[in-house]
Amino acid sequence: MYSINSLKKMEVVDVKIGCKLGFIKDLEIECNSYKIISIVVPSEKVSFFSKNNDIKIPWKNIIRVGVDVILVNVDELFNS
Numbered sequence: 786m787y788s789i790n791s792l793k794k795m796e797v798v799d800v801k802i803g804c805k806l807g808f809i810k811d812l813e814i815e816c817n818s819y820k821i822i823s824i825v826v827p828s829e830k831v832s833f834f835s836k837n838n839d840i841k842i843p844w845k846n847i848i849r850v851g852v853d854v855i856l857v858n859v860d861e862l863f864n865s
Contacts, residue, residue: 792812792855795851796853798856798857799858800857806826808826809825825841827839
């Protein structure tokens with residue numbers, strides 16, 4: 786089992802290209818079933834005045850939660 790604090794300290798990595806996406810910014814949780822629906826990772830800022838578009842990764846796109854890294858497949862998010 787993992788605590789929310791331990792999840793937020795893990796780096797999120799895309800398995801397709803090996804790109805580091807960053808660390809978890811937030812979690813979306815279903816209150817009735819107490820399950821995580823998605824994780825939110827901050828996107829890179831293009832400029833100071835740009836709108837911050839965070840990347841929301843559904844739990845179904847998480848491949849593996851390791852000791853210090855979370856492997857995800859974001860390819861499905863951008864191709865659908």
